[in-house]
Amino acid sequence: MAKSNNNFIESLDIDKLFQERSIDDIIELERRLDSEIEKKRNALRSTVGDRYKDVLAASDAIKSMKTISQDIVHHIDKITNTCENLLVTSSNVDLKSSFSVEKDKLDERTFVAQVRLAIFLNEQIWLALDQENNLDAAQYYLLAQYLHTGLGLSKREFLDKISYLEHIKNQKILLRKRVFQKITEKLESVETTAEDTSKNLNALLLLKNETCDKLLSIFIEHRKTALITVINTTYSSVRVQICSMVKCLITTIHLLHHCFICYGGSGKGLIWQQLEEIVSESSPKTLSKLQLPASALLSYIPEIIKQFRPKCNFSTDIVNSLKEAKSVVESWLQSTLMTVEEGLQKSLQLITNIKGLHLTRVESLKIDLPENWEEICKELHLPDEFNVWLYFFQNFITLRCKELISKKVSDNTKEIQECVSSTLNEALKLGRPEVDLRWYTWVEEPGDISRSENCHRGLSMKTRGYSENIIELCKRVDDKYLALLEDASQYLYGKEYNTDMNFNVKDFKFKRKFVDRNDIENHLSHECTITSTSISDYILNSLPCSSTDSDLVTKSVVGARFLEAVSFLCPHFQRCCTLDNVTNKWSKVCDRFSQASNTLWQNWLENEVRQTEVTCEKLQDISQRKMISIYTRWDEIEIQEQTDDEKVFKSQIRVPLKPSLTLSEILDQLNENLSKVLPHTLPKQVYLQFIEKNVFAILRHYKIYAESDLNQKQALQFLFDVKFLATFCIPRENSQLVTYSQDICDKFRSKVDPFDLDVFYPYLQSNVKRAVGQSQIILGCLLPSSHHLASLGISEKNKEQEQNPSLLALSTPSITTWFSLLPISVPTPKSAAGQLTSKKSAKVITINISVTVKHGNKFIMKQVG
CATH class of the missing domain: 1.10.357 (Tetracycline Repressor; domain 2)
Structure with missing residues (x-):
């Protein structure tokens, strides 16, 4: 609607308005124009009032001050003229009347001079605050306050004539707040000098007339606020924030020492040195610090105003502040440590790698310390070898x-x-x-x-x-x-x-x-x-x-x-x-x-x-047809028997020479399975458990056969198998398995004729050793250790072959067992084989027979003597 009104107003043609419109339309149009103009004025006032409220208020105040100042000057000129006229006509007045008039004029001029000084002091306070000279502003304020106290004792008729004096008083209250605000800002600055801090503390001391211990507490509180400000400020990185916190704390310690304890080797803090220059008897008067404009009214300023300087008794408080410094510092250390901890909780979460912590530590330790840092820490009763980083930050970084x-x-x-x-x-x-x-x-x-x-x-x-x-x-x-x-x-x-x-x-x-x-x-x-x-x-x-x-x-x-x-x-x-x-x-x-x-x-x-259990099921079939397929070639040995009449009987016996084919297949399969996983890489314990558990599984099946009805030939073959398995695979240290195999062997031996067993057993034992020696190449992986066969004398027999070994060692094994043996062997020399055969054939067993008793289908030969 407003937009349509604007378009309508802009489209009006004033020249044709009275030609084309009636009087009623023109009156209605005038009303609409007045309403629109009023709306624009209100909108403009609202915009200016919101955006430039302070400027307008200041402008109004300046205009008011200008008007009042002009009035004051006008009245002063009027008073001056009146005084001159009175001087001309003074001769016609008697002495008593003349003295009364002169006194009134003097009081009035004194009052006017003080009012002009009060206005000037307000201006000087503003200028000092703009120049960040808060100490001078505080001194000017105290002088202004003292001046207003004197003006309050003036005659009522003078006070009633200058209504602007009340506005000056109100402005003085505003200036006091502004001075305190400026002091707070400077005391809470992250980086500041001892001189500026001492000036602001002195300004605070003069304005509030605080004791030194209270002033020390105020200083500490402001520095705590400065640290919190640093923590809450947004920085480009956590490293910059922590460095700023370190600088703030170092600055606090530095200021605390220089301002309160000692500065420049004088034994006094800078606060007391500056304060002495302000309040001592030899210090300049406050009014002398002002550059007053040239005016005849300066001579009317009361002498008590000219002699004014701030007063403060601080001699006793200095000693007390030094005593209280230790407890205040201790309290500050504890509270600051908690503040730093709270401030670092979120910030350190933003550092996602350890190298970032290192860079933060490096940057913080690069911050320069005051030259006399150790002396400062000692005089402030800080811990030995005190370091801001180590005390406040290092634990949280760790x-x-x-x-x-x-x-x-x-x-x-x-x-x-x-x-x-x-x-x-x-x-x-x-x-x-x-x-x-x-x-x-x-x-x-x-x-x-x-x-x-x-x-x-x-x-x-x-x-x-x-x-x-x-x-x-x-x-x-x-x-x-x-x-x-x-x-x-x-x-x-x-x-x-x-x-x-x-x-x-x-x-x-x-x-x-x-x-x-x-x-x-x-x-x-x-x-x-x-x-x-x-x-x-x-x-x-x-x-x-x-x-x-x-x-x-x-x-x-x-x-x-x-x-x-x-x-x-x-x-x-x-x-x-x-x-x-x-x-x-x-x-x-x-x-x-x-x-x-x-x-x-x-x-x-x-x-x-x-x-292995599944494979051993092949042993369950011990029928004659199956036994024929698992028997290997037996060894034929000729023996001689000699009777008492020196007759010699020759006979041949047959003893198993090799393990059964079924057992050989099982051992070959175990050897192959073990070779797949590279037996030399197996842990020693696992390697031995593999051999022992598989041997135990095989022996369990042989135990079943030992409890079955076997003929002598079956018993001899199975006895050979068990002896071979026990000799080759069972370590002597495994007493349980050794005993188990011996029990099975005993059961097999019980199924063989005792006389035949006595004759056959030595040859069976010899054949077992020979079979073990011949199988160590092919089934070497199943040996518990490389020294397992040493007790059989096999190592001694092969000493002649050590110069030309039949096995190429590929590497040093990681355990005591051998590296997987290659099936490469040197055949036994014929000469050695011949000697072995002749020795066996030449072996004669002489038995003196005295009685031969036929017992069933067997002959039992009894030896006499």
Whole structure:
């Protein structure tokens, strides 16, 4: 509607208005124009009143002052003229009347001079405030206040004539508030000088007439407010904010000492020195500090006004303030520490890396301290070797550093767990299985041997059984802790991280700068050590019981090898765990990984035992047809028997020479399964458990046969099998398994004729040793240790072959068991074989027979004498 009115008014043509419109229309149009004009005026007044309210008020006041000043000057001129006229006619007046008139004129001129001085003082106070000279403004205010006190005692008729005097008084009240506001702003400035601070404190002291101890408390409160202002101010970075807080606190200590305790070696604070220059008897009068305009009225200013100077008795208060300084400083330290803590809570959360804390500390420590800082701290009763950064900020920076380390380690742990989970799942999809590393270990690649040392590739990895998946996973883990070390290196040691850095420096050059280094190192080491438990527990818990056997075994093998590889392929992880220089901490971590690895290997071991149980079911069939298929060639031995009449009877006996084919198949299968996982890389405990549990599973089946109805030939073959298995695979230290095998052997021996057993047993024992010696090449992986067969004399027999060994050692094994043996052997020389045969053939057993008794289908030969 307003817009349409404006368009209508703008479209009016004044020249044609009276031609085209009627008188009523013109009257209505005039009314609308008046209304619109009034609306514009109101809108303009509202806009000006809102935007320029203070300016208008000041303008009105200036106009009023100008008018009143003109009136005052006019009245003064009128009074002057009147006085001159009175002087001309004074001769006609008697002496008494003349004296009364002169006195009235003098009082009036004195009153006018004081009024003009009051106006001038208000102007000077404003000028002093604009120049930030608050002390002079306070002195001028005190003079003005003293002046108004005198004016209040003037005659009522004088006071009634000058109504502007009340406005001057009101303006003086406004000036007082303005002076206090300016003093507060200066005292709460972040950076200020001791001179300015002392002047403002003196201004406060003069205006409020405070005691020195109260003044000290006021100063402390204002400095607290200054610190809060710094905290609440928005900065470009947290580093700048903390530096500003440090500067504010250093400034506070500096001002406290210089203003209250000692300045310039005089033994007095600057406040007292400046105050003495103002209130002492020799100090200049307040009015002498003003440049009064030239006027005849200056001579009418009362002498009491000219002699005015502020008064303050401070001699006793100085001593008391020095006594109270210690308690005030202690209270300030406690309250400031709480304020800094509250102020840093949100700010430090914005620093997301440890290097940012280091840069903040460096910038804060670069702030220059006063030259006599140690003396200042001592005189203020501050703690020994007091440092603003170390006292107020370092503990919170240390806590934030610990929080960042804990967060980074926690994030690393989660990422590592994700990487481990991904690797375990990918291991199930690979065409090359992780449970059979023969495709990886025995394949020659160009990168197997390199001129430059690299612990993450080549033969060193193959011999340890670390596949490419394991190596890559360990590299990811180590890179995360490398990033952590790189982030923390600047904070802990003041330089970029490198692998050759010496972390065990005893006498660090800037030890105060890195005062929390040991604490941070211990925390980092502790957090990383806890990570080892988290990783191992995660892998153990990530294998659900509901998964298939093949998946469970694959994940278990990958997880076990990863835990074994961490201690070897993650040097940065090791360094993180050993930063606190605790010698056995890394060994404990490795032990924890080793225990978890052994637990995971148990899944593979149990699966292998189950497969052995299935394979051993072949032994259950002991029918004649089956026995024919499992018998191997027996050894034929000729023996001689001599009677009392020296007759010699020759006969041949047959003794098992090799294990049964079924047992050989089982052992070959075990040997192959063990070769898949590279037996030399297995933990010693797992390796022995594999042999012992599988042997126990085989022996359980043989125990069933021992309790069955067997003929003598079956009993001899099974006895040979058990003796071979016990001799080859059971360590002598395992007394339980040795006893178990002996019990089975005893049952088999009970099924053989005692006389035949006495004849056959030595040859059977000899054949067992020979079979063991011949099988150690092919089935070497099933030997509990490399020294297991030493008691059989096999090592001595092969000493002649040591110069030309039949086995090429590829590497030094990580355990006492042998590296996976190659099926390469040197055939036994014919001469040695001939000698062995002749010795056996030449062996004669002489038996003196006195009585031969036929008992059933057997002849029992009894020896006489």
